Every structure is written in C-alpha cells, then in structure tokens.
Amino acid sequence: MKHMQEQAPVLRPSIYQLAETQHLGTLQAAYTVPGNPVSISLGTFFFGGVMGIPLIFVLAATIPPGAAVLVYFLALILLTALVFWVRLKRNGQICLYHSGLIWAYGSSTKALRWEHIETFKRGTLETDPPRVDDLDWIHITGPNYLEFSMPKSLLNKDRAFLCDTIEREFVHARLPEAIEQFKAGKPVIFRGISGLKGGTLSVSQKGLTNGEETLPWHQVESFNIDATIVSISQKGRTSSWLSNYVAQFPNACLLKALEEQTRGQRWVMRREQANGYRVKQAEVAPYQFNTAKGEGSD
Numbered sequence: 444m445k446h447m448q449e450q451a452p453v454l455r456p457s458i459y460q461l462a463e464t465q466h467l468g469t470l471q472a473a474y475t476v477p478g479n480p481v482s483i484s485l486g487t488f489f490f491g492g493v494m495g496i497p498l499i500f501v502l503a504a505t506i507p508p509g510a511a512v513l514v515y516f517l518a519l520i521l522l523t524a525l526v527f528w529v530r531l532k533r534n535g536q537i538c539l540y541h542s543g544l545i546w547a548y549g550s551s552t553k554a555l556r557w558e559h560i561e562t563f564k565r566g567t568l569e570t571d572p573p574r575v576d577d578l579d580w581i582h583i584t585g586p587n588y589l590e591f592s593m594p595k596s597l598l599n600k601d602r603a604f605l606c607d608t609i610e611r612e613f614v615h616a617r618l619p620e621a622i623e624q625f626k627a628g629k630p631v632i633f634r635g636i637s638g639l640k641g642g643t644l645s646v647s648q649k650g651l652t653n654g655e656e657t658l659p660w661h662q663v664e665s666f667n668i669d670a671t672i673v674s675i676s677q678k679g680r681t682s683s684w685l686s687n688y689v690a691q692f693p694n695a696c697l698l699k700a701l702e703e704q705t706r707g708q709r710w711v712m713r714r715e716q717a718n719g720y721r722v723k724q725a726e727v728a729p730y731q732f733n734t735a736k737g738e739g740s741d
Contacts, residue, residue: 533548541639543557560585562582563693564582565689578606579593581605626708640653
C-alpha cells in the first residue's frame, strides 16, 4: 500500500509519537495538506483594518496624522504577512499507517485505529438535482467525538487513493465482527441513516428492520449497493422497500460487504422462511469467513 506524494513530507514529531503510542505499525503513505493562507490573510487584513482604526487616533495624538496613517498601514501589512507565513508553514498532514490513520492540523494531532472507526460516510450530496457529487470525499467518526473529513485541497488522485484505502481498511477491520454477530443470531445495526424512522437499519437472521417493519429474507426481491445508491426491493411491491444515497447512509460499504459474505447462509434462511419450517442447526452447513482472503464460502 506504499503511496507517497511526489515529494515525501517531513513529518511532525507529534505524528511519530502518536503512531508509537497507538501502536499503528509502519507508515504506508503520507501527504501534506495545503492550507489556505491567502483567504486567512485577507480576512486578517480586513478584520484587523476595521478593528485597528482607533489606533490611528491614538497615534495621531503623538505624531502627525499622515505619519500615523502610514504607521498603521505598515503594521497591518506586517501582521498580514506574518499570518500568511505562519499558515504557509503550518500545512496539515495526513498519514496512513498499517493499523490506522493520523491527521495533524495546526497544533492538533489525532489518530484513529481502523477497528475504532464508528461511522464511515462517503460522497457529498447535491440537492438540485439530487445526486452524489463527489465520491472522493469521506467523513469518519470515532470514540470521544473524533472526526476526520477528507480535505478537498489535495490532488484528486491522492484523495481517491486515501478514500479507497481507508474504506477498505475499515471494512476489513469491522466485517469479521459483524459476520459473527449475524451468525450468532444477533442484529447488526446501522445508525444515522437519513430518511428512516429512528435512523436505523437492523440486519439479522430474521431479515431487515427499518424502524417500521421487518422484511423477511424470503420476501427480498433485490439487494443492491453501488457507489452511489443503497436499494432494497420487496417481492410484490412496486416501490422500493429502501432507497437511499450512500452519502446519507453511514457504513454503507460495511452493509454491502456483510450482504455479500452472508449470502450463502441467507439462502438457507430464505428457504426455511418460504417453506414455513426451520432446519435444525446441525443440518445447516456452517458458514466460514476467511479473514486472510476476505472471502466467504458455504
């Protein structure tokens, strides 16, 4: 997974320290995130200009008015230049490690291990017309209100690589636990979904529950998740049982992987439910998940 910018950035000491503390393993990729010193400096110039006007009158009491105005503007220009230089030197940094992610902005440096990612949301949503606009943008959350959003100031190819890598590592870290829950008869719950009552979708051996009703597996006509849409349809029903944009569906990538990896086991459940009887647990071939290859088998 080694992938660096054309010129590898010199990392802050705090990044190395946090990587060691969090046991993140070897560095896989590192990026410098360009700041926006121009807009911040312009803001400083105009805000400082307005707030510093009283300084002119203070100076005019001790030196000629023309000199007071000159000193005032020189001080304002120096302050703006200083802000510009500091922002230019304090670009952000994003580092991918074997076991997690580190991002540093300003004086803050934060880390998140792959297995500690709680929600993963990909894509930005436009409303007119409704569509997923930018797939190379992600927002992830973790414990203690940790949040990371993909900066759009990175090159498109770098954003695409980061999004794909973080999504893959998130699914790889969280999928085995989700499959074990499913196999044990416990519901796997997806939260924060826009448009659903309570914002939750529950996936279990009984079927799918959207907060209002349960759809048994033998009634599922289709179950499709692509790069932009989550769509589930019910037999005999014209409208979709569930249809939502991936950008409004946290952990949609994990749901897709769970559906794919439990498809064989769910085929047995569909048959049981359709025929109205249960096959004894001993008669059902156990479903195995190969974590090394990320593949399932009946």
